[in-house]
Amino acid sequence: MTLKEKIASRKFVVLGEFEPPKGADFSRLTKSANQVKGRLDALVVPEMANAVMKAGSLGGCAFLNAQGFETILQVCCRDRNRLALQADILSASALGISNLMAVSGEDIRFGDHPQAREVYDLDLMQLLEILSNFQGGRDMAGIELTGAPAFCIGSTVNAGAIGGALDIEIENLERMVEGGVQFAITTPVFDLHRFQQFMKRIDIEKVAIIPTVLLLKSAGMARYIDRNIKSVSIPSEMIREIQKAPDKLKQCIKTAAELITHLKEMGMAGVLISTVGWEDKLPQLLDAAKL
Amino acid sequence: MIVADKKPIEEIIDMVKGYHKILIVGCNECVTVCEAGGKKEVGVLASALRMYFMNEGEKIEVDEITLERQCDHEYLEEIRNSIDQYDAVVSLACGVGVQFMAEKYFGTPVYPGVNTCFMGVTEERGVWSERCQGCGQCILDKTAGICPISRCAKRLLNGPCGGSTQGKCEISKDLDCAWQLIIDRLKELDRLDEYEEIAPIKDWSTERAGGPRKVVREDVRQ
Ligand code: SF4
Ligand code: SF4
Numbered sequence: 234m235t236l237k238e239k240i241a242s243r244k245f246v247v248l249g250e251f252e253p254p255k256g257a258d259f260s261r262l263t264k265s266a267n268q269v270k271g272r273l274d275a276l277v278v279p280e281m282a283n284a285v286m287k288a289g290s291l292g293g294c295a296f297l298n299a300q301g302f303e304t305i306l307q308v309c310c311r312d313r314n315r316l317a318l319q320a321d322i323l324s325a326s327a328l329g330i331s332n333l334m335a336v337s338g339e340d341i342r343f344g345d346h347p348q349a350r351e352v353y354d355l356d357l358m359q360l361l362e363i364l365s366n367f368q369g370g371r372d373m374a375g376i377e378l379t380g381a382p383a384f385c386i387g388s389t390v391n392a393g394a395i396g397g398a399l400d401i402e403i404e405n406l407e408r409m410v411e412g413g414v415q416f417a418i419t420t421p422v423f424d425l426h427r428f429q430q431f432m433k434r435i436d437i438e439k440v441a442i443i444p445t446v447l448l449l450k451s452a453g454m455a456r457y458i459d460r461n462i463k464s465v466s467i468p469s470e471m472i473r474e475i476q477k478a479p480d481k482l483k484q485c486i487k488t489a490a491e492l493i494t495h496l497k498e499m500g501m502a503g504v505l506i507s508t509v510g511w512e513d514k515l516p517q518l519l520d521a522a523k524l
Numbered sequence: 525m526i527v528a529d530k531k532p533i534e535e536i537i538d539m540v541k542g543y544h545k546i547l548i549v550g551c552n553e554c555v556t557v558c559e560a561g562g563k564k565e566v567g568v569l570a571s572a573l574r575m576y577f578m579n580e581g582e583k584i585e586v587d588e589i590t591l592e593r594q595c596d597h598e599y600l601e602e603i604r605n606s607i608d609q610y611d612a613v614v615s616l617a618c619g620v621g622v623q624f625m626a627e628k629y630f631g632t633p634v635y636p637g638v639n640t641c642f643m644g645v646t647e648e649r650g651v652w653s654e655r656c657q658g659c660g661q662c663i664l665d666k667t668a669g670i671c672p673i674s675r676c677a678k679r680l681l682n683g684p685c686g687g688s689t690q691g692k693c694e695i696s697k698d699l700d701c702a703w704q705l706i707i708d709r710l711k712e713l714d715r716l717d718e719y720e721e722i723a724p725i726k727d728w729s730t731e732r733a734g735g736p737r738k739v740v741r742e743d744v745r746q
């Protein structure tokens with residue numbers, strides 16, 4: 234069953250995040266993907282996450298696709314104008330990539346090339362418009378394509394938004410769904426109570442919500458995220474448990490596995506497991522989560 | 525100066541439709557020089573609107589005023605006492621003035637009456653052209669006083685592209701190739717050897733690409 238079919242029938246999907254390297258040696262990417270071959274429904278390949286220059290999503294997806302993995306391409310408004318975006322989407326389709334996520338991209342100033350020019354020729358809603366034109370066989374200029382690409386289209390949603398920001402987030406998600414988005418991957422979820430409040434606002438018939446489960450590496454990392462990333466809150470109990478555990482790694486894996494289990498029980502459409510560099514710990518995590 | 529162009533009257537009519545009393549505010553600086561938003565244009569727009577709405581059988585009162593500038597508190601304050609009489613304001617200042625007005629008079633709808641285009645010069649009456657994009661890190665010292673960022677279609681920093689023909693840019697025969705101009709002037713100044721130097725990769729963070737900008741001068745701050 235393809236990811237698209239699974240998402241359409243709301244079967245629980247397990248996605249893993251695989252960052253391409255900063256460099257031309259992709260061997261580690263292959264190695265870590267092979268460790269979980271057959272256990273993930275698709276691999277999300279970020280497009281220069283946090284505006285840090287590295288090999289791109291298209292290259293990463295094509296590379297992994299060729300090795301038999303189903304991938305999700307990230308198409309990002311930050312670095313490409315409408316020509317480049319359209320060209321990449323067509324190339325992706327020809328390379329056999331059938332899933333994509335439209336993203337805005339983090340600001341260039343957060344990354345390692347803050348002197349670069351941002352592009353933002355199109356915003357997210359406009360990018361979705363291109364995609365829908367594409368599926369109808371036309372480019373943005375209305376010119377007919379030789380061969381229309383067909384994708385399972387997703388985007389992101391901030392599950393940590395509160396108050397007025399949440400209203401805007403929900404409104405935007407609805408607009409994206411009207412624009413053709415079939416699944417939305419959330420910001421990392423740790424606080425299930427807060428997440429439930431968010432989910433109450435979503436019509437899950439219309440869009441598959443896939444929460445991100447981030448594998449923490451230490452209590453320090455958890456504290457840092459909790460303090461500095463507005464959209465993510467981590468229960469203090471969770472942080473304490475990691476802190477007092479004799480085997481911190483084991484506790485971090487247990488925490489992530491429990492989150493996955495709870496999210497599955499909550500009837501979520503799937504999870505995206507993000508390990509930020511700890512892809513080699515994925516097999517252990519999948520074991521712990523019985524996936 | 526900041527160069528603006530007139531907005532089509534139909535657009536302005538659409539913006540102010542339904543209001544009973546509006547104020548058109550001109551600006552005495554750049555937009556007066558480029559004949560898009562000074563006292564004269566305020567008068568012309570006000571008459572056109574009155575005429576249009578009269579023909580439509582709608583009653584609308586249109587007042588006129590032109591301020592010295594709309595990008596300074598001091599001059600914008602001059603309408604503080606009268607602003608509440610109006611349902612809406614049409615500002616003929618550049619986008620800066622429109623926004624400063626909107627910030628100051630938060631509860632009053634403020635509409636833009638011109639299209640703000642660029643920073644440029646008056647080549648001759650009725651012809652204005654771009655000279656600067658405010659990149660925040662001026663390189664005119666290296667380019668013979670001619671800006672390739674605002675005047676080269678591709679913003680090239682190291683000499684012309686292959687499309688430069690007989691001094692004209694490949695995108696239009698009406699546009700001088702900026703790099704031809706730069707090279708000609710370097711020659712004139714006997715500085716052509718400087719052309720050999722490779723311009724470093726530009727830091728765009730000081731340009732708009734680096735996000736909204738601000739200049740803070742502690743030495744003149746009060
Ligand atoms: S180099 Fe930058 S500051 Fe100087 S004229 Fe050109 S755009 Fe303006
Ligand atoms: S022809 Fe000259 S001005 Fe036009 S893009 Fe090329 S170098 Fe720039």
